[in-house]
Amino acid sequence: MGEKFEPKIIGFLCRWCAYAGADLAGTSRMEYPPNVYTIRVNCTGRIDPTFVIKSLAQGADGVLIAGCHPGDCHYMEGNYMMLKRYTLLSRLLEQFGIEKERVRLEWISASEGEKFAKTVHEMTEKIRQLGPLNWNTGKKEGR
Amino acid sequence: MGKLKLGFYWAASCGGCEISVLEIGEKVLDVMAVADIVFWPAAVDFKFSDVEKMEDKSIDVCFFNGAIRNREDEHVAKLLRAKSKVMIAFGSCAVDGCIPGLGNATTVKDIFTRAYHETPSTINPEKVEPQPKYSIPEGELELPELRENVSTLDEVVDVDYYVPGCPPVGEQVWNAIQAIVSGKLPPKGSVVGASDRALCHECERKRLGNKFKTIYRPYEIVPDQEQCLLEQGVICMGPATRGGCGALCPKANMPCWGCYGPSPNIEDQGAKMLSALASNLDSTDEEEIKEALGKVIDPLGKFYKFTLTKSILGRVRK
Numbered sequence: 001m002g003e004k005f006e007p008k009i010i011g012f013l014c015r016w017c018a019y020a021g022a023d024l025a026g027t028s029r030m031e032y033p034p035n036v037y038t039i040r041v042n043c044t045g046r047i048d049p050t051f052v053i054k055s056l057a058q059g060a061d062g063v064l065i066a067g068c069h070p071g072d073c074h075y076m077e078g079n080y081m082m083l084k085r086y087t088l089l090s091r092l093l094e095q096f097g098i099e100k101e102r103v104r105l106e107w108i109s110a111s112e113g114e115k116f117a118k119t120v121h122e123m124t125e126k127i128r129q130l131g132p133l134n135w136n137t138g139k140k141e142g143r
Numbered sequence: 144m145g146k147l148k149l150g151f152y153w154a155a156s157c158g159g160c161e162i163s164v165l166e167i168g169e170k171v172l173d174v175m176a177v178a179d180i181v182f183w184p185a186a187v188d189f190k191f192s193d194v195e196k197m198e199d200k201s202i203d204v205c206f207f208n209g210a211i212r213n214r215e216d217e218h219v220a221k222l223l224r225a226k227s228k229v230m231i232a233f234g235s236c237a238v239d240g241c242i243p244g245l246g247n248a249t250t251v252k253d254i255f256t257r258a259y260h261e262t263p264s265t266i267n268p269e270k271v272e273p274q275p276k277y278s279i280p281e282g283e284l285e286l287p288e289l290r291e292n293v294s295t296l297d298e299v300v301d302v303d304y305y306v307p308g309c310p311p312v313g314e315q316v317w318n319a320i321q322a323i324v325s326g327k328l329p330p331k332g333s334v335v336g337a338s339d340r341a342l343c344h345e346c347e348r349k350r351l352g353n354k355f356k357t358i359y360r361p362y363e364i365v366p367d368q369e370q371c372l373l374e375q376g377v378i379c380m381g382p383a384t385r386g387g388c389g390a391l392c393p394k395a396n397m398p399c400w401g402c403y404g405p406s407p408n409i410e411d412q413g414a415k416m417l418s419a420l421a422s423n424l425d426s427t428d429e430e431e432i433k434e435a436l437g438k439v440i441d442p443l444g445k446f447y448k449f450t451l452t453k454s455i456l457g458r459v460r461k
């Protein structure tokens with residue numbers, strides 16, 4: 001497994017900040033691993049914890065949620081909604097045996113292309129160490 | 144047309160669903176007028192061998208309660224499926240896994256360790272554990288083995304209808320029976336004897352649009368009798384739970400535990416409730432949020448009390 005394992009990370013990025021930040025990282029030709037599969041959402045407040053759970057259950061090794069810095073939400077409070085859900089969700093996922101580092105919440109503004117690249121880099125490496133999650137094959141095992 | 148032939152069975156269950164059938168009270172006589180009970184281990188003395196001898200599809204309707212925990216549960220589910228025209232998952236255990244389904248929060252090995260070696264009331268110096276087979280001079284004794292995972296009924300056999308609830312309330316049991324007896328059954332796969340909206344729609348408590356600052360466990364607060372419990376910081380599962388019970392618990396000033404399972408169009412009751420709870424917290428301060436939500440001591444147990452088995456993740460990682 002070792003070197004061959006390429007983490008599959010689903011990235012839910014808010015269109016006003018993190019998505020624009022990712023765009024900037026791209027247009028500025030910053031190098032970062034190609035492991036994040038991006039889904040653009042209008043606001044992190046729109047991200048139902050079900051989306052995160054479903055991603056993990058259907059084969060993702062990690063989920064990155066990134067949105068505007070506190071106080072900067074285009075819709076006033078969406079990112080605080082996400083922060084509250086995330087606070088509970090990451091504890092819940094730990095109970096399910098899913099390491100905290102697999103699901104990460106980051107505030108990334110439209111001008112922080114570098115932070116986006118760094119986050120993706122760190123996350124990919126961390127998950128590479130943790131190994132595949134393999135949830136989609138795990139559930140029915142041994143039934 | 145002859146009388147309807149009904150079967151009842153309990154797999155991994157507490158017996159509450161059996162009682163809920165009797166909760167229809169004297170209407171049970173109306174049922175008896177049009178139906179015969181051909182199998183009901185909790186109430187009438189039948190043996191598995193009696194069922195084995197029946198012709199396939201000779202039971203008209205089978206009410207199956209309980210989750211599939213051990214090999215016997217699975218075997219009887221398959222047997223009854225073969226013998227029944229209509230198979231009903233009756234009650235939360237059969238529908239969603241319910242409390243027995245919380246076995247999926249651990250492993251069989253850990254359950255044995257805890258139950259036979261670790262509990263404060265256990266004295267077991269010889270480290271005896273139950274064996275699936277045991278020989279005595281009179282012959283071999285057998286115990287059904289625990290399955291590695293707990294399953295819902297529809298994970299092991301084809302299910303025609305679902306009656307949720309822990310247990311289903313008497314009135315809804317009657318509604319379900321009437322639907323069956325009259326032959327006016329909805330399309331296969333439907334939920335019978337419950338509402339098609341969330342519990343909050345039938346709850347009479349007032350929603351003032353308030354948010355809470357902290358979470359109270361039920362014993363820590365005497366909630367206002369009229370206002371929505373969730374708005375007062377009591378974890379009420381109403382927003383993520385299917386209605387149909389008549390909001391029994393909120394009526395008694397207690398929060399809903401979620402026993403009717405996920406409300407329609409919700410895939411994962413736990414994730415939905417986690418979201419509803421977090422969104423109702425009135426704070427934008429990270430530390431404050433951590434502290435307030437830290438009062439949910441066991442998120443998995445709280446949000447998936449009835450539906451861990453049927454949830455998207457289904458069990459904890461081994």
Ligand code: SF4
Binds near residue numbers: 342343371374381
């Ligand atoms: S959350 Fe509970 S108390 Fe509030 S309206 Fe819904 S069911 Fe009623």
Ligand code: SF4
Binds near residue numbers: 385400
């Ligand atoms: S209020 Fe909730 S826990 Fe109480 S009976 Fe109804 S669905 Fe079940």
